[in-house]
Amino acid sequence: MEATLSSPPLSSFLRRAPPLRRLIPLSLPPLLIASRRLRVSSCAHGSNGGRFVARPSSELRRGISENSSIVEDEKLLSLRRIFSRPDVGIDAYIVPSQDAHQSEFIAECFMRRAYLSGFTGSAGTAVVTKDKAALWTDGRYFLQAEKELSHDWTLMRSGTRGVPTTSEWLNDILPPGARIGIDPFLFSFDAAEELKQEISKKNHELILLKEFNLVDEIWNDSRPDPPSKPTRVHDIKYAGADVVSKLSYLRSHLGEYGCTAIVVSMLDEVAWLLNMRGSDVPHSPVFYGYLIVELDCATLFVDTKKVTKEVLSHLTNAGVELKTYESVLAEIESLALKGAKLWLDASSVNAAIVSVFRSACERYSSQLNNNSTNQSIHHGGPDALYQVSPVALAKAVKNNAEIEGMKNAHLRDAAALVEFWCWLEKEIENNVALTEVDVADALLEFRQKQESFIETSFDTISGYGANGAIIHYRPIPGDCSLVENKNLFLLDSGAQYVDGTTDITRTVHFGEPSKRQKECFTRVLQGHIAIDEAIFPERTPGFVLDVLARSSLWKVGLDYRHGTGHGVGAALNVHEGPQSISFRFGNLTALQRGMIVSNEPGYYEDNSFGIRIENLLLVTEANVPNAYGGIEYLGFEKLTFVPIQTMLVELSLMSPGEIKWLNDYHAQVWEKVSPLLNGEALDWLWKNTRPI
């Protein structure tokens, strides 16, 4: 059974990441299932691939589709014209949302699916045949896709009964033996293998067109330039460990498995390993690059224009060479010829890299067979180990400097939020008409005033009333609600600072909450408290704790259809693996000391209101009087310090222990955040941290 709940929308759990099943190639032994990490995590706010960095929400949503809606036919025609070119020769082409690195947020120039189809939502797959064009997206985007797609496109509502998958559809509409093209850079090797297997049922062939992307061919001059802003060094005082020691750790890992090299392709892994940051994509301080680490050298494949003198010297000191981003495939080939034992994480490394390595290996071994007089060189041929990248876990377990940075960033973020809530409360009181977008924009302004602020860590979810019940809601300028005092207001937002990444949700009512709303809020809060106070033995996977977040809701037949917690990077991606706290049982990664997870239970009443309460937590050693089994017991330390609205708490439902938790939390909030405030905001904080 895949899940506790009846048909939770896939989107609410894995979003851009393929479902876990897809992450497991059939060729891998079952044991690997346990350690295979969820690439992108599981919680409430969406991966709305916004395209601008630190712009107010009111400026979002203008772009690709608006200007291009009248020429869509032409795009399909042009694309289909390429199908029959002798160097292409395909019957269908699949255009996914991905970039070459399985990123959650991607640069505008890689938004090929949006360009081609006109549909600008973050998740979707376009498939074009010689006479049909279809776009798959999930429940979050049905309405938006209906609006944005032209008549030439068929909308495929994923997850709806009777709607085929892309491969089922291709098997259905194409005559047997068709040639289906993909850009292998845009598929993980696992995903490409699964696709290949699926379409082989109809004897279709998967054609890896790695020389050029067909959409880029028609996009031409109007295609945005690839990002080219300079990268920067992530200061050792925030990184906590230098590149040399990180690479040395990685090499020792390679050695253990008999590998001589690894391709690191996840952008946050590259940034983390090299103590570098960039601004190539919205919301995540990463830059486009591949890193190949060998036992005695390391090479970063990057647009060298982005490498400042300071970064260059930083890399040189760490023994990291530079090559152009495009030369990575050539390097993969030469690794094979060198006889490398290459570590490849087939769930993240793209199919272009893996297939180039494989063919090079084959060529190498046929060469060997031709020269088989020299038996000795039979040993030492190139080979691949398909295994989850060891970088993810290392990155997830934060060191002291990273923890310190996260704590500091959270305090500044809390100060910004307190100023914001104080301001908003007054505005609403004064009947100022503010839309959800206005509110999100104002929040951005308050955050921008904080030291070391870079940008939002995802598009702010600002949902009033019924909009709060849409888990992945994102207000659209000109088409969103006012924030008023008649219903609940849910605000899920986060920021990137130089020293840390934040992610916080608060739900408030500026008027009189109903009894129902108070009961639901209180039960969500009880779940939040139960996770926060949990103590558990080492080696406990996150999903074991998930029930604690739901118990109070379950008691009255309520629940929520998303995970309870996702990992968060330190001044990196707001969603990171491998850990999670989720009702799905697939992720067996143990919660470990130094990991950071969100704690965000919720409740959503369709067409009515939404509730979510989210703090970030650090996994720490618990202070317990016993240690049964001679092992460590772990617990959580809060990183987020922003008041929870006590007016929404139904006291009669709360246990004395839960009330104490809330009062203790507010005492801490006052103690930690008040030094950063003054004036009205300080008064507001005092008023909102009084014990109940």
Add this chain to the structure above:
Amino acid sequence: MEATLSSPPLSSFLRRAPPLRRLIPLSLPPLLIASRRLRVSSCAHGSNGGRFVARPSSELRRGISENSSIVEDEKLLSLRRIFSRPDVGIDAYIVPSQDAHQSEFIAECFMRRAYLSGFTGSAGTAVVTKDKAALWTDGRYFLQAEKELSHDWTLMRSGTRGVPTTSEWLNDILPPGARIGIDPFLFSFDAAEELKQEISKKNHELILLKEFNLVDEIWNDSRPDPPSKPTRVHDIKYAGADVVSKLSYLRSHLGEYGCTAIVVSMLDEVAWLLNMRGSDVPHSPVFYGYLIVELDCATLFVDTKKVTKEVLSHLTNAGVELKTYESVLAEIESLALKGAKLWLDASSVNAAIVSVFRSACERYSSQLNNNSTNQSIHHGGPDALYQVSPVALAKAVKNNAEIEGMKNAHLRDAAALVEFWCWLEKEIENNVALTEVDVADALLEFRQKQESFIETSFDTISGYGANGAIIHYRPIPGDCSLVENKNLFLLDSGAQYVDGTTDITRTVHFGEPSKRQKECFTRVLQGHIAIDEAIFPERTPGFVLDVLARSSLWKVGLDYRHGTGHGVGAALNVHEGPQSISFRFGNLTALQRGMIVSNEPGYYEDNSFGIRIENLLLVTEANVPNAYGGIEYLGFEKLTFVPIQTMLVELSLMSPGEIKWLNDYHAQVWEKVSPLLNGEALDWLWKNTRPI
């Protein structure tokens, strides 16, 4: 990762059942993992394969080994002599504890491992080579095995670092290409396949010696006769569904999967399907037999001496024919020749049956190939579907009559227990010297007075002080503690009644418990209450709830190394699958309305004391005001009604809700059980059900 806890002893969880890993043959598709059930379940009391029915504990433990310890050498010699017989020709022989039906409790005549090795514990595997003899058992039995094994045997302490498995040992000590014999009746097909695969690493061959068991050959005249007591009809008023409808359900299931027949070999499944009971093994009201159900007929393979006239007419009415127990293999062959599509649960059906069917199928298809001029008969050849038996789940979900019987049996059992506790308290007060065995014997006497009592449902675990910390403790006459008023006393016991099966643990102190003991007891009770009060959405597997039972202990760094709940049969096995509540994540079976599970968290302080509080629970629809997701929410209804000692409760740790739970429970106990009592026992019940 296999478990939350560090190295829990395998024995505490699966006991006779092989670990889940062993239940999954590599040849089955991964999806099957989900539905594969745990044959024997997970909780605290052991499967001490006692040999006598309803005898007092003081008579136990006399038997096989005592009389035979001086002739052990001779047994090994005789056994090895058979190795070289032309019809045998083996280098080693493996003697497991099992009977041919994977039973938890087995008849004396099948206790071959005990006879051969002298070791009488319930779990163990003996392996004899031409010059070595070794016995594997787990931590429960290390001391007992050391005492009982002669010098000719090497004790292999399973689960201890550096101790090889049986196959590792065989691979280590035998020269490559050895022939290793087993009695294929005593291995499930899965277990035999795994063994075969393991020993093939050293090119050893697995020899299935199905014509005779080598130990039986040397046991000869001293071997106890097979059980021959008459079987009986399990009244429809307790069974709730007649045989015809059960078989019809099973046949519709076969039809769905395109099968024409199924071999049912688990004794409780045979008894349940046929509404029959027997007394062939201790503690379980079952009888030795196989049942083959075809689409248009059904045959019970049983020692026909056991079939009374009444049973015969009952079977005839249901269209069930009789054949001798031994003729099952011949029938399997003829099924193959009939072209049957046979449903085989490879985790329970023994290797003799499966291998006979497979060879018959091969013969059949080679016949077909020889006559290949007739193309049409190619279709319809015999075939096997390896899938978990559909009977287990059907049996686990109790109907109203079964539930009614269980409830009534529990009330009578509660009356017996109240009389017993009232008596024991007085005896201790009067300083009567009673051993743990005396106490267990007395309990049996109180139960024997109850209507429809048959026997104990397992050997009573009567553990005073430090003995209570031994999870599978079983007191030995002449070598056990007195029960006094200076420490905790743990009593885990159960009974078989005509209408139901019970299993209950209470922990009490007859003097002054320490602060530590009260805290630990209270935390165990809090876990018990949390499970009891849990409400959860349908499709929730039991392991999701397990954390609720541990949370309070985890808060102070304590835990217990066994599961929290196992399934219980209705007037059948005290341990049954497929559901469980466990910290292992392998069992994805959802808890379903009508299932019965134990709720038995515990805490064990080595060399000091043990605590366990166990009730049986029925899964019911929860009475909740919402139904989020349009699904059913489930909860538990208590079956067990015996006071919990309130003196052991540390009130300052208990929430108001938990105190209410305890008071409500005791009010129910009084209401339900007092009508069955009078005199001192009634007074005792009144006193022990007062609110705190």
